[in-house]
Amino acid sequence: MQKITREQLIDKAVSLLSDGTVECVLGWEKGQFDYDITPAVFNDENELRENFVWNDFCGANFSKYLVSKTRKCNGKMLVFLKPCDTYSFNQLLTEHRFDREKVYAVGIPCEGMADIDKIKAACGDGIISIDASGDKLNVHTLYSDEPISVSAESVFAERCMNCKSKKHVAYDELLGEDGDVIESHRFDEVAEIEAMTPDERFAFWQNELSRCIRCNACRDACPACTCEKCVFDNPNSGVENKAAANSFEEKMFHIIRAFHVAGRCTDCGECSRVCPQHIPLHLLNRKFIKDINSFYGDYQAGAEVGTRAPLVDYTTDDLEPGEVFERGGDNA
Amino acid sequence: MQINEYKPLIVAFCCNWCSYAGADLAGNNRLNYPADVKIIRVPCSCRVNPMFVLRAFQRGADGVIICGCHPGDCHYTSGNYFTRRRMALLFSMLDYLGIERERTRVEWVSAAEGAKFAATMNDFTEKVAALGENKRLEDLRCKR
Numbered sequence: 062m063q064k065i066t067r068e069q070l071i072d073k074a075v076s077l078l079s080d081g082t083v084e085c086v087l088g089w090e091k092g093q094f095d096y097d098i099t100p101a102v103f104n105d106e107n108e109l110r111e112n113f114v115w116n117d118f119c120g121a122n123f124s125k126y127l128v129s130k131t132r133k134c135n136g137k138m139l140v141f142l143k144p145c146d147t148y149s150f151n152q153l154l155t156e157h158r159f160d161r162e163k164v165y166a167v168g169i170p171c172e173g174m175a176d177i178d179k180i181k182a183a184c185g186d187g188i189i190s191i192d193a194s195g196d197k198l199n200v201h202t203l204y205s206d207e208p209i210s211v212s213a214e215s216v217f218a219e220r221c222m223n224c225k226s227k228k229h230v231a232y233d234e235l236l237g238e239d240g241d242v243i244e245s246h247r248f249d250e251v252a253e254i255e256a257m258t259p260d261e262r263f264a265f266w267q268n269e270l271s272r273c274i275r276c277n278a279c280r281d282a283c284p285a286c287t288c289e290k291c292v293f294d295n296p297n298s299g300v301e302n303k304a305a306a307n308s309f310e311e312k313m314f315h316i317i318r319a320f321h322v323a324g325r326c327t328d329c330g331e332c333s334r335v336c337p338q339h340i341p342l343h344l345l346n347r348k349f350i351k352d353i354n355s356f357y358g359d360y361q362a363g364a365e366v367g368t369r370a371p372l373v374d375y376t377t378d379d380l381e382p383g384e385v386f387e388r389g390g391d392n393a
Numbered sequence: 394m395q396i397n398e399y400k401p402l403i404v405a406f407c408c409n410w411c412s413y414a415g416a417d418l419a420g421n422n423r424l425n426y427p428a429d430v431k432i433i434r435v436p437c438s439c440r441v442n443p444m445f446v447l448r449a450f451q452r453g454a455d456g457v458i459i460c461g462c463h464p465g466d467c468h469y470t471s472g473n474y475f476t477r478r479r480m481a482l483l484f485s486m487l488d489y490l491g492i493e494r495e496r497t498r499v500e501w502v503s504a505a506e507g508a509k510f511a512a513t514m515n516d517f518t519e520k521v522a523a524l525g526e527n528k529r530l531e532d533l534r535c536k537r
Contacts, residue, residue, distance in 0.1 A: 259488070259492075259494075260491065261491070262490060262491035263491025263529060264491070265491070266491060267491075309450075309530055312530070313444075313448075316443070316486060317443060319486070320443050320483065323482055345489075348485070348486060352481075353482070356478075357478070371478065372475075372478055373475075374478075375471065375477070375478055376474075377464065377474070379464075379474065379478060381477065382480040382484050382497075384481075385481050385485045386484075386485075386488065386494050
């Protein structure tokens with residue numbers, strides 16, 4: 062259950078709209094079901110009161126939407142940012158992807174977002190609606206009169222189980238209280254895979270990546286992927302096919318996708334959230350983050366505006382590529 | 394004579410200013426290195442995009458080696474420093490995906506090191522040949 066309420070957010074948006082600070086609002090809107098929430102732009106109070114949604118499924122990271130949406134808005138745009146979104150916000154500012162002057166950022170606390178697939182696994186299909194009370198989610202389904210109650214923590218999205226920060230690193234105004242950076246265990250799973258033998262690792266990734274249907278959702282949702290012309294849309298890239306002709310294509314796609322955001326990835330977890338095939342894409346990004354931290358010193362993309370990403374920087378006594386394997390223990 | 398004797402295919406990306414000249418020197422000095430090594434000349438080792446490495450594997454290479462000027466000697470001042478970071482991360486990622494780590498290498502070879510070039514290529518080819526065919530990262534359509 063989120064600490065801040067929908068009404069508080071609407072009131073804030075309405076007051077900023079009415080005093081002319083902002084011209085439009087980037088918020089969440091209900092999709093077909095209670096749990097498929099999509100980002101939407103609201104222009105007036107009526108739209109907000111009618112369609113604005115704030116619940117445990119508002120996972121979408123708005124930072125990327127600012128790149129295209131602020132161009133269409135003449136005045137300022139109000140955007141609600143959860144703590145992890147603010148890292149992407151800073152990273153995009155560092156890369157000059159949108160105009161800071163055109164954005165009014167309101168930081169909102171986040172208590173962790175729910176993963177609908179975990180709820181479906183726990184409660185079955187036929188979900189009509191979901192409401193929250195305390196730290197429980199009550200799931201109303203077609204097949205039972207009584208709502209099924211699950212604890213919010215048990216159905217957290219993967220990224221929220223390993224939340225790295227409840228602290229907002231960028232905002233114009235903050236609603237509620239700011240949290241702290243959290244000691245997370247987000248690299249544990251990466252370390253587990255590293256500890257496998259090469260054959261096991263290959264089998265693991267073959268199993269995960271072969272499910273890829275090349276829908277490009279991970280690319281489209283990623284706040285670090287903001288190129289307007291993408292290498293994967295190039296018909297000569299060899300990986301533009303929808304249906305992979307062989308097992309290598311999706312591996313190439315995922316290695317390159319992760320590599321293109323290496324050093325700029327804030328680990329917001331959007332890639333894994335949007336993946337329709339439930340491929341743990343964050344494990345590829347986290348591997349790069351873990352490597353960067355251990356090779357070149359701790360670096361959190363987006364923690365500050367204007368820092369140089371590790372891959373566009375160097376020192377004269379960097380680690381040699383051959384030394385990489387000597388460091389990580391020997392399990393070849 | 395064995396007709397089906399396995400020969401690895403090695404792709405070597407060599408920078409124009411140091412390693413390519415190093416390969417030339419190896420030739421001039423009549424030093425032997427395997428003919429399985431196919432050299433691709435690039436303006437600088439940092440021209441090698443991670444996609445080039447993967448594409449080489451996709452098209453059937455068994456090993457990929459990137460050669461550039463020694464750190465500090467780059468013709469463009471800092472190119473090979475970027476190569477060093479990129480390839481360290483890329484190789485670590487390939488290892489993470491279960492690709493044999495001996496299939497990739499970065500070696501710094503200057504224009505004066507013809508002997509080092511030949512020795513490096515001999516050693517690398519031997520290691521890759523010992524691993525055998527690259528089954529994990531090849532594109533079946535492009536089979537030789």
